[in-house]
Amino acid sequence: MKLFLSIIALTASLSTTAMADLGEDVKPAVDYLNMLNRGNFELADRTALSPHCDINRRKQIKEQLEFYYKTNLSEGDVYTLEAHKTEGNFAALLLRSVDPVSPLSIHIHPIAMLKRDDAWLPAPLPGSFANTGYGYDPEVEKTVKSLENWMNVETLKRETAARKKASTQLMGQITERMKTAGLENISPQEAVLKLISALREKDLLQTLAITGAATPKAEEPLISTLDYIARGLEQTDPSSYWFMVSSRSVIPEVMKVDEIKKEIALGFWNPIGKTEARILYFPYFESDGRTFVNISQLMKIALLREDQRWRQHWRHRRGDETALEKKLPAAIFENNPTKGAAESAQLMEAVLNHKQSGTFSQLIPMLPSGDPYFEQDDRKKSTLSALGNLWRRLMEMDGNPMRELGVLQEKDLALAPLQFAKSNRPGEFETIKVWMIRQQERWYLIPEETLAMMSGKDGKTTMAKLDKKLESIQKEQQEKQSKDLLGKVITLTPPLTLDPVSDTDAKKLVKSYRKLLKSKEMAAAMGHCAVLEGTNSAQTLKIFNYAIRGANDQAVEDLHLGINRSGKWLGLSLRTTSKSSGLMDYPLYLIAHTEQGGKIMLDIDLREATNRGRELLNAKTWRKLKQTLPESSLADIEKLFKLHSQLSRADIAKNQQEEEE
Numbered sequence: 001m002k003l004f005l006s007i008i009a010l011t012a013s014l015s016t017t018a019m020a021d022l023g024e025d026v027k028p029a030v031d032y033l034n035m036l037n038r039g040n041f042e043l044a045d046r047t048a049l050s051p052h053c054d055i056n057r058r059k060q061i062k063e064q065l066e067f068y069y070k071t072n073l074s075e076g077d078v079y080t081l082e083a084h085k086t087e088g089n090f091a092a093l094l095l096r097s098v099d100p101v102s103p104l105s106i107h108i109h110p111i112a113m114l115k116r117d118d119a120w121l122p123a124p125l126p127g128s129f130a131n132t133g134y135g136y137d138p139e140v141e142k143t144v145k146s147l148e149n150w151m152n153v154e155t156l157k158r159e160t161a162a163r164k165k166a167s168t169q170l171m172g173q174i175t176e177r178m179k180t181a182g183l184e185n186i187s188p189q190e191a192v193l194k195l196i197s198a199l200r201e202k203d204l205l206q207t208l209a210i211t212g213a214a215t216p217k218a219e220e221p222l223i224s225t226l227d228y229i230a231r232g233l234e235q236t237d238p239s240s241y242w243f244m245v246s247s248r249s250v251i252p253e254v255m256k257v258d259e260i261k262k263e264i265a266l267g268f269w270n271p272i273g274k275t276e277a278r279i280l281y282f283p284y285f286e287s288d289g290r291t292f293v294n295i296s297q298l299m300k301i302a303l304l305r306e307d308q309r310w311r312q313h314w315r316h317r318r319g320d321e322t323a324l325e326k327k328l329p330a331a332i333f334e335n336n337p338t339k340g341a342a343e344s345a346q347l348m349e350a351v352l353n354h355k356q357s358g359t360f361s362q363l364i365p366m367l368p369s370g371d372p373y374f375e376q377d378d379r380k381k382s383t384l385s386a387l388g389n390l391w392r393r394l395m396e397m398d399g400n401p402m403r404e405l406g407v408l409q410e411k412d413l414a415l416a417p418l419q420f421a422k423s424n425r426p427g428e429f430e431t432i433k434v435w436m437i438r439q440q441e442r443w444y445l446i447p448e449e450t451l452a453m454m455s456g457k458d459g460k461t462t463m464a465k466l467d468k469k470l471e472s473i474q475k476e477q478q479e480k481q482s483k484d485l486l487g488k489v490i491t492l493t494p495p496l497t498l499d500p501v502s503d504t505d506a507k508k509l510v511k512s513y514r515k516l517l518k519s520k521e522m523a524a525a526m527g528h529c530a531v532l533e534g535t536n537s538a539q540t541l542k543i544f545n546y547a548i549r550g551a552n553d554q555a556v557e558d559l560h561l562g563i564n565r566s567g568k569w570l571g572l573s574l575r576t577t578s579k580s581s582g583l584m585d586y587p588l589y590l591i592a593h594t595e596q597g598g599k600i601m602l603d604i605d606l607r608e609a610t611n612r613g614r615e616l617l618n619a620k621t622w623r624k625l626k627q628t629l630p631e632s633s634l635a636d637i638e639k640l641f642k643l644h645s646q647l648s649r650a651d652i653a654k655n656q657q658e659e660e661e
Contacts, residue, residue, distance in 0.1 A: 025086070025120035029093050029111040030079050032122040037073045041065045048114040048121040050133030061124050061131060068126060072107050074099035082108055082158055085150055089115040090129065090140075092147040094154055096162065102227040104166055108159040110151035127151050167222055173205055174214040174222075181209045183290035189254045191291040192264045192282050199246045202233060212292030217285055219294055228300055239273035241280060241299045247272070249395065251361040253331050255279065255324045264293065265320070267328040271360055271388025272395065277325040281318060329381040333374065336364035340442035344407050344414040347436055347443045351416075355394050363387060368437060368444035373454040386447030393432050394418075405431075405477075408469050412438040413451075413459070415466040417473075429481075431474060435463075483537045488523060490530040490599055492592055494633040496568035501591060501598035503563050506572050509598045510589050514558060517551035530592055530599035532628055540603045547602075550585070553578050561586075561647040564640055567632060568593065571640035573647045584655070586610070586648035588641060606641055608648035 035046060041062045043049050053061070074097075082094040091113040099105040110127035113120050114134065123132050129144045183191060191210065198206035204226075212218050213225050235242035244250045249272050256265040264282045280296040301312045341347035347366060354362040367374075367383065374380055397420040405417045414436040419429045437446045446454075455463065501509070509528060516525035522544075531540055554576040561573035572589040586608035590601040604625065609615040625634055 025091050025113045025115075026081055026084070026093060026095075028120050029095060029113060029122050032111065033073070033077070033079060033095065033097070033109060036065060036069050037075070037077060039069065041069075043124050046121075047124045048116060048132040049124045050131055052133055053131055057131065064125055072109065072126075073097070074102070074105065077107075079109075083154060085147060087143045087147065090134075090143055090147055091115075091120065092151045094151065094158060096158075102223075102230050104163060104170065104223040104226055106159060106162045106166060108155045108162070110155045112147065112151070127155065163223070170226075171214050171222060174208045177205045177209040178214060178290070181206060183210065183292065185289060186291050188257050188264050188284045188291055188293070191284060191293045192254065192266055193252065195282070195293045196245055196252050196266075199233065200248055202246070204229065204233075210292060211294055212285065212287065215287050215292065217287050217292070219283075225295075228303055229295065231303055232295075232299060235302075238270070239275065241278070241296070241302045243273065244268040244270055244278060245280070245299065248358045249360045249391065251332055251364070253328060253335065255327065255331060256320070265318070265324055266296075267324060267331065269328060269332060269384060269388075271384075271391045276385060276388065277328045279318070279321045279324045279328075281316075326377075329384050330377045332361075332364060332384065333367075333369050333380050336361065336369075338367060338369040338444065339365040340368070340439075340444045341366075342442065344409060344416070344436050344438070344443045347445060348404075348407060348416045348434065351434060351445060355398075358395070360388075360391050363391065363445060366445035368439050368446060371439065371454070373450075379450075379453075382453075383447060383450045386449040387445075389449075390432070390434070390447055397430065397432065403429075405470075405473055407436075408466050408473075410462045410465050410469075413462045413466060414438070414443070415470060417470050419474075419477075429474075429478070431470070433470070478538050485522075486526065486531070486537055486540060488527040488529075489540070489602060490594055490596060491533055491535075492530050492594065492599075492601075493533040495630050496592055496633070498568065498593040498595075500565050500568060500570035501593050505598055506563055506570055506589075506591050507560065509591060509600065510572050510574070513600055514551055517548050518554075520548060520552070522548070526602075528600055529602035530594060531601070531603040534628060535603045543605050544602060546605075550576070553580055554585075559651075561651060562643075564643040566639040567636035569633070569636045569640060570598075571637075571644055573644045575648070575651055584610075584652075586644070586651070588644040590637065590640065604637070606637075606644075608645055608652075610652075 032047065035043075043061070043065075049058075049061075077097040077099060079095045079097050082096040084094070085092045093111045093113060095109045095111060097107045097109060099107075112123035112125075112127065112129045112132075114123065114129070114132055115121075123129050125131065128148060134140055134144060182194065186194075195207065195210045198210055207229055208214070208222075208225065211225060211229075213222055218225070232242040233246055235246075237243060238247075245252075245268070247270075249270070251269040253267040253269070254264060255267045257263075258265070262284055264284055266280050266282055268278045268280065270276055270278065280298055282296050283294040285292055285294075297316050301309055301316065304312060341350065350366065351363065354360075364387075367387070369380075374383065403419045403421075405419055408415045408417070416434040416436065418432045418434060420432065421429055433448060435446050435448050435451050436443050437451065438444075451463065452460065500506075513525055513528040516522075516528070525548075526544065529544075559575040559577075561575055563573070564571045570591045570593075572591060574587050574589065576585045576587065577583070578585070588606045588608075590604050590606070591598050592601060593599075605621055606618055607614055609618055625637060629637070
C-alpha cells in the first residue's frame with residue numbers, strides 16, 4: 001500500500017485526536033465499526049441492543065447494518081476521533097475513517113453510546129439510540145434527541161469540510177507534481193508511455209498528474225479519478241486490463257495515434273493472461289504546452305459489475321482493434337532490435353537479471369530476430385508466444401529456491417537448465433530449460449519450440465545430445481539430493497532380529513510421525529522411518545512427499561483400527577479421512593524394531609484397495625517385496641496385510657450400514 005502513504009498522511013493529518021488519548025467510551029465504538037467492517041452483524045452480546053427487540057426488528061436492524069457496511073465502510077479503514085459529546089450515561093461520538101485505497105473517501109461515523117454497569121456499549125445502529133430500551137423519562141428523551149440531532153448535523157458538516165480540505169490539499173500536490181512530470185513539449189506517444197510507467201511504479205501522484213486531474217480539462221471530479229485508479233491498481237487478475245497496464249511482464253507498444261479523435265491505440269502483449277494481444281485506446285489532450293493522457297474507458301468499465309461490464313465493453317470497441325492486434329508482434333520485433341551477447345554465460349546472466357526485475361520486454365532484443373526465419377509475421381507471433389511460455393514458467397517459480405546447473409554447449413547450441421525446488425516436496429525439483437543459439441559470433445535466446453521449428457536435422461540432433469546430457473546430470477543430482485535428505489532414515493536388511501515394539505510405543509510412534517507430517521517437520525518425520533536395503537532413494541522420497549500431501553489433506557483425528565503382530569513385524573491399521581473429498585483411506589503402518597527403537601517402513605506402502613489405482617500401487621509394492629525379502633519376512637507381512645484388510649473392510653461395511661440407516 002506504499003503508493004497511498006503520502007495521501008493517507010495528508011488526510012490523517014486532519015484528524016483531531018490521537019487514538020492513544022481516547023476515552024473509555026471510544027474503544028468500544030471503534031471495535032463496533034471494526035466488527036461491522038468484518039461483515040459481522042450479530043450484535044446481541046456486543047451492543048446495547050434491548051433484549052425486548054423482537055425477531056422482525058432484529059432482522060430490520062441487520063439489513064440496515066448491511067447497507068451501512070456496503071456504503072460507508074472499506075477494508076483497511078483507519079479510525080480517529082473527530083468529536084465527542086457526553087451527557088450522563090449517554091455519549092455521542094464522531095469517528096472519522098480514511099479508506100487507504102481511496103483516501104478522499106472520508107467518512108464520519110456517528111456512534112451513539114450508552115453506559116451500562118460501568119461499561120460503555122454502542123447502540124446497534126449508527127447515529128441513533130433507538131432499540132436500546134433507554135426508557136421513557138422526559139429528561140432522558142430530551143438528552144437522547146439532543147445528542148442524535150448533534151450527530152446528524154455535525155456528521156454532514158464535518159464530512160463535507162474534511163473531504164473539501166483533503167481534496168484541496170491533494171490538488172495542490174498534483175499541481176506541484178505536474179511541474180516535474182516531464183509533460184512539456186512531448187508527443188502523445190511519449191505521454192502515454194509515461195502514464196504506463198507511472199502505473200507500473202505505483203506512483204499515484206504521477207499518474208494523476210499525467211491524466212490532467214488538476215487541470216480545468218479534467219474528465220471527472222478528482223475523487224472519481226482517484227477512486228478508479230486506486231481500485232484498478234489493486235487488481236491482480238493476469239487477464240485484466242489493469243494488470244496489463246501495471247505489470248512489467250506485459251509489453252506495451254504504441255500502435256496508432258489518431259490526431260482527429262485525439263486518441264492513442266496502445267497494444268499490449270501479455271505472456272501471463274488468457275489473451276496475449278490486446279488493444280486499449282487512451283484519450284489525450286493538450287493544455288498550457290503539456291500533453292496529458294486519460295485512462296482508457298475500457299479500464300474504467302473493467303471495474304463495473306460483470307453484468308454492466310460486458311454491455312459497456314462492446315459500446316467502446318473500435319473497428320481497427322483486430323487489425324492492430326495482428327500487427328502487434330511485428331511492431332514489437334521492429335521496435336526491439338536484436339542485440340545478443342558475446343558469450344552464452346553473459347546472455348544467461350542478463351536473462352536472470354530481467355527475470356529478477358520482472359521485465360519481459362527486455363528479453364525481446366535477445367532473440368535472433370535478424371534470422372530469415374523471422375521474416376514471416378506469424379513466426380514472430382509464435383515465437384512471442386513460446387517466449388511467453390518460458391517467462392510464465394519462470395514467474396510461477398519466482399518464489400522457489402533456484403539452482404543453476406551451468407551452461408551445456410554443443411557446437412552452436414547451448415542449454416542452461418534452471419532447477420527450482422518444488423514447494424512442500426523435499427528433494428523434488430522442476431527444471432526449466434533455457435536454450436541459446438550462436439549466430440555470427442553472437443549468442444541469442446531462443447524458445448525451445450522456435451528452435452525446434454527452425455532447426456534442420458543436424459540442429460535437432462544437437463538438441464537431443466544436450467537433452468541427454470541434462471537428463472544424466474538431473475538423474476545424478478536427484479539421487480544425491482535424495483540420499484542427503486534421507487540421511488536420517490535407517491536402512492534395514494531383513495530378517496529382523498528384535499521382537500516387535502509394544503502397542504503403546506507403536507501408537508506413539510505413528511501418532512508422532514503423522515503429527516510431524518502435518519506440521520511439515522520433514523527431517524524429524526524422516527527420523528521415525530526405515531527403508532529396505534537397496535531401495536531407490538528418489539522413489540522413497542516420492543512416497544514420503546505423497547505422505548506429506550496426504551497427511552495435510554486429512555482430518556485432525558485418525559481412527560485407530562487395531563494392531564497385529566506376525567513374527568518380528570508389527571502392523572498398525574489406521575483409517576484417515578480426506579478434508580477436501582471426505583473419502584476414507586486405510587493405510588497399514590509396518591513397524592520394525594531396530595537398535596534405535598521402532599521405525600515405520602517408509603518404502604512399504606500398502607493400503608486397503610478401495611479403487612483400481614490403489615490395487616496397482618499395492619501390486620507394485622508386492623513385486624518389490626517378493627524380490628527383496630526373505631520368505632519368512634514376506635509371509636509375515638502378507639499375514640499382517642490380510643488382517644489389516646479384514647479390519648478395513650469391517651469398518652467400510654459399518655460406515656455403509658450407518659449411511660443407509
